[in-house]
Amino acid sequence: MHDTTGLLIELGAVILVLGLVGRFAERVGLSPIPLYLLAGLAVGEGGIVPLHASGDFVAVGAEIGVILLLLLLGLEYSAGELVSSLRTQYPAGVVDFVLNALPGAAAALLLGWGPVAAVALAGVTWVSSSGVVAKVLTDLGRLGNRETPVVLGLLVMEDLSMAVYLPVLTFLLAGVGLAGGSVTLLISLGTVTVVLYLALRHGRHISRAVSSDNPEMLLLVVLGMTVLVAGVAQRLQVSAAVGAFLVGIALSGEVAEGARRILTPLRDLFAAVFFLFFGLSTVPASIPPVLLPALLLAAVTALTKIATGWYAAGRARVGRRGRLRAGGALVARGEFSVVIAGLAAGAEPRIGPLTTAYVLILVMLGPFTARWTQPAVDGVRDLVVRAGRRRGGTPPGTDTRAESTGTAEGTGARATG
Secondary structure (H helix, E strand, O other): OOHHHHHHHHHHHHHHHHHHHHHHHHOOOOOOOHHHHHHHHOOOOOOOOOOOOOOHHHHHHHHHHHHHHHHHHOOOOOOHHHHHHHHHEEEHHHHHHHHHHHHHHHHHHOOOOOOOHHHHHHHHHHOOOOHHHHHHHHOOOOOOOOHHHHHHHHHHHHHHHHHHHHHHHHHHOOOOHHHHHHHHHHHHHHHHHHHHHHHHHHHHHHHHHHHOOOHHHHHHHHHHHHHHHHHHHHHHHHHHHHHHHHHHHHOOOHHHHHHHHHHHHHHHHHHHHHHEEEEEEHHHOOOOEEEHHHHHHHHHHHHHHHHHHHHHHHOOOOOOOHHHHHHHHHHOOOHHHHHHHHHHHHOOOHHHHHHHHHHHHHHHHHHHHHHHHHHHHHHHHHHHHHHHOOOOOOOEEEEOOHHHHHHHOHHHHHHHH
């Protein structure tokens, strides 16, 4: 009874604190993720008020949080959208990978962490936070802009790439022999291929099988199926997160809509616990030694994400201002970065503190770059133009007519520019 009482008191206090910091983040217009991470640092080993009774419960809640995060992410995409994105966005997806994964890999090698940690840190710096980016675009009223489909297409490419990347990373982290490891990797990739095929070809039949007008029954069936598939996927070395993501892709239509509506509050609760647990697993004293590398890596990969958005939006013939907005919107890192670091922490303990600092920096910077990248570049450009006019000429390549009319941006882009 005493242990149960301590668990309830600690757990209630933790959830209350998460709710309060979430409300504070909402009021100041920031993502709550960095505050959840900071709360985790405060209650972890070496923190201000370490948890004792509820540590195991929080660990299990964190696993459920990852599963629900990826399930809800998969529910956002239909099979048709996935195919369309792959066909139209793959060149931008390649550029995204090269520009943003290589800095992470290079940083790990320069720090002397070895090739496996390099693969893990490459994933940390590669993938933007779909949740943060989607929320920022909604808050800024940019869902109707010409550049927004490009941004969402890149996010789809990244999320789908995780279905292959995470099994490969799991295989590398296992450190098994070449023969056994190759078999495991083939099983993992084969499982992903089969599930993707079922999702793309027979998703509507799966949706019809789990469909129910009763919200309680829909919740139980979808949640039960997701946790079951996630567990089987993990047993097959695919990763529970990928299994949940593929279940989300397989569901479509009214079932996906109903599941999203019912599961969103549950997702928000356990996602907060997940970020709390990641912060809790990081010793605060381990962050200062990696703070400078995290700052440098954040600065470099913020610029490479802006360049990625610029290139991708340019392929879609979006105007200059829309291209800058697309790049600025992609800067935030979050869910997948933390998931990858959590997987790799056993092989390289220092990747956890570095990722915590890195995600904290970019998840707070992301909303600002989304809002201010284009105005800041325009301001600098105007200063250069004025300076050139004072010297008696217009700088080469400056199109004053385009600056005054902005016709290349499209109606939605002009409305928010």
